[in-house]
Amino acid sequence: MTAIEPPSLRAAVPPPASAADEGWAAPAWVPTRALGRTVLLTGLLLVLGVALGRVDLVLLAAPFAIGAAIGLRRMPRSAPELTVDAAEEHIVEGGEVGAGLTVANPDVIPYDLVVVRTRTSPWLDLPDADRPFAVTVAPDGWTAVELPGRATRWGRHEVGPAAARVAACGGLLACRPVVTPARRVRVYPETEPFAATEAMPAAAGLVGNHRSRRxxxxxxxxxxxxxxxxxxxxxxxxxxxxxxxxxxxxxxxxxRDAEVLLLLDVLGEAGASGGVKGRASVLDTTVRAAAAIAEHYLQRGDRVSLMEYGSSARRLRAATGRRQYLTVLEWLLDVRADTGDQGPHEHVFGAHHVSSDALVVVLTPLVDPRSADMLAGLTQSGRFTVAVDTLPAGAAPPNRSTWTPLATRLWRMERENVLGRLREHGVPVVTWAGAGSLDLVLRDVSRLASAPRGR
Amino acid sequence: MLDGITRRIERTRTVAARATALPLLVRGGIALAFVLALLVAWPSALTSTRYVVLLGLAGVYPAIAPRGRGVTFAVLVVVGGWILDTTWYDARVALWRVLSLAALLYVGHTLAALAAVLPYDALVNVDVVGGWLVRALLVVLISAVLTVITLGLTAELAGGAFLVATLVGLAAAVAVTLLLGRLLRRS
Known part of the structure; x- marks a missing residue:
């Protein structure tokens, strides 16, 4: 009778890598073609010298052998350390940015050549950052490469990922590229000066800066x-x-104080952004205008909240004060155009999310028909709504065929029609033009607010 | 085909526009070293003919592609020319030719090693190239001293060149084997 052997079980956890495997995987240093060439030429010349009995051929091999002996008398053991430095302080678009790359050499031999290169965001104007830098690093020392420059647009811009490749021992050994992840630089939008002297249409709280009608x-x-x-x-x-x-x-x-809701339409981006001094795209205008309006009302002591009209429907709760202003700026940095087809759902965004006393400033290019529907819906539900048109003046689709100009004209006419219908529904639409942009429309909204409400 | 040529021309234009001075100088140094080595090594009967253009191409090619096998090929062409000149043309093994050949070959080789890891559009600190050249000069000096001593010894032995070459070659082969063994053990 044979005993039944238990089935052999397989360990659920993979076995630790053997030392031999680690020994082959770990070395970051590899011989270069120059080392192969040195060995080949030295060997060949020595063999020829011995075979032909020519001492001069042996002497021709001498520099190669001496160079290899001097270069390889001490070998590198550890990989270089590369760090990306980026400015942490508050930078406004158009301001100076300080970025840099630091290569540290933890080894006991010098690095004869370190080639460092990094990617940078196109909105960071760092001269020569697109070029590799070749430096040397002393043993147990470090070398820094400064990348001073300017931020040309708001947003979170990346410096990196950076890579370094090191050659040591006279170029006979090279390190596998060391890659460091990117660091982000926060660049806040430049706020255009904005002031609205008109009274708020409705006040919500019991204290605040706006005179109420009570x-x-x-x-x-x-x-x-x-x-x-x-x-x-x-x-x-x-x-x-x-x-x-x-x-x-x-x-x-x-x-009384008032609540201002800034609703940012991120359903689409139009126009090419030219940075801080160039042409503004829809999102540029949206973000800069939102920052300016928020700054204005927060300085007056009002509560400001923000919301995105898009598939993500991000929102920032209403609050007041300087702390909220900084939070608003931080929140605005993550504004992205909604490229997916998935539109904002009714349960994600609806008029019920908007306080009935809040002044709703909708920053929209009015390109997507859903934006016009949303505006009409807000007004119908009795919210005090102001639409700020953020479409750049000369925005037009790329010229693909002879029919494009005609199609563009038709589209413009249709858009004008939508604007007219919105005005008929009582939605004031104003083009963003910095200071005083909203005065006229706020006066209209205040007048409407003073009238008895209800349908 | 036409697209490929256009792309290549465009790439060359970009390279020319982005190239920086020091990497170009390094590559110029490689070309100069190999062309001079070819002129020193090959028989003057051949270098004064139109074949010199071919030799020039073999010398310049490592400067254009320092990462490839062109450098080894150029060194072999130099050595081949040297052997041809000293055997077929029966030229004398002059000290200055051995010295300059050894120095030029090593300088070309080490500059090619530098150019292989130095991108053409890099912003290079002067101490990178300076340190590299100083190390190359040190090696050249040591080997020059060795050359002078060995060739002097050979002349004194007068006919014992074969014996000296065998001994030096065997010693060097043993040294190289030891060096390689040590390298493998370390890696």
């Missing part, structure tokens, strides 16, 4: 009325009281 504790004089129980004594207008021989108090309008 009487209450505030700074704005609303009128003088007879004293009533409950009025504060310091509100008594003594001059009027003496004249009328009856107590009168000065009534004021209460101060």
């Amino acid at each position: 009487p209450g504790e505030g700074g704005e004089l609303a009128g003088v009325r007879p004293f009533a129980p409950g009025d504060r004594l310091r509100r008594i207008d003594w001059r009027v009281s003496l004249r009328t021989r009856d107590l009168h108090v000065a009534s004021t309008l209460s101060d």
Whole structure:
């Protein structure tokens, strides 16, 4: 009778790599073609010298052998260390950027040649960053390559990935390329000066900077009325009281704050961005205008929230103060055009997400029909909506055939039609032009807000 | 075909526009060293004819493609010419020719090793090329001293050249074998 042997089990965890495998995988240093050539020529010349009895051939081989002996008397053991340095401080587009590459040599022999190269974002104007740099690094030392330059557009721009290839021992040994991941530089948008003097259409909170239409504790004089129980004594207008021989108090309008929602249409990008001093694309205008509007209202003490109209529907909760301004700038850096076909779903974005008292500023190029629908929907639901047209003036599709200009004209006419219909529905549409852009439309919205609401 | 040529012309134009001075000088040094070595090694009867153009091409090619086998080929052409001149044409093994050949071949070889790892459009620190040349000069000096001593010894022995070559060659072969064995053990 034979005993049944248990089936052999396979270890679930792969066995650790053997030392021999590690020994072959680990070396980062490989012989170059120059080393192969040295060995070949030395051997050949020696053989010829011995075979032909020619000492001069042996002497011709001497420099090769001496060069190899001097070069390989000490061998490198560890791989070089490469780091990418990028500026951490707040940089505004058009500002100076400090980037650099540092190669460290942890070995005991010098690196005869280190070729360092890096990729950089096209929006970082770093002179000569597209070229490789050839430097030497002393043993146990480091060498830095400075890459000063300028950031030409807002966003998170990458410096790297960087790679270094080292040659040592007189070029007889070379290191496999060492690659370091990229570092990101945050470049904040340049905010165009923006000021809106018009009152907010609606105020939400009980405190704030905007005079409301309701009487209450505030700074704005609303009128003088007879004293009533409950009025504060310091509100008594003594001059009027003496004249009328009856107590009168000065009534004021209460101060309120307001919520501003900046809705960024990211369904499409149009126009080629030319950087900070060049032509602005849709997203450039959107981001810069959003930053300017947010800065303006946050400085006035209002609460500002942001939302993307796209498939991701990112949003930033409403808050106030300088901290919120910095958060807004950080949030704006991640604005990307929505290239996917998947549109914003109703459950992701809807009028119910927007506070009924908030002033909604929609920054949109009005290229996608869904944007116009969204605007009409917001207005119909009674939100105070202002649309800022962010389409660049000369934006046109690339000329593919003789029919393109005609198609462009048709498209422009259709867009004008959409704009007209939006205005008919009570959505003011204004082209972004920096300071005072929104004054006229805000006046209209305020007037609408003062009218009784409801349909 | 036409596309390929156009692309190649475009690439050459880009290379010419982006190339920097020091890598170009290094490649110029390679060409100069090999052309001079060819002129020194090959018999003057051949170098004064139109065949010199072919030799020039063999000398310049390593400068254009330092990563390829062109460098080994150029060195072999130089050695072949030297053997041809000293055997077929029965030229005398002059000290200056051996010295300059050894120096030029090594300089061409080591500059090709540098050019192989130095991109043509790199911004190069001067100390990279300076240090490289100093090391090459040191090797050339040591081998020159060795050459002078050995050739002097051969002249004194007067006819014992075969014996000296055999001894030096065997010693060098043993040294190279030891060196290679040590390298393999390290890697």
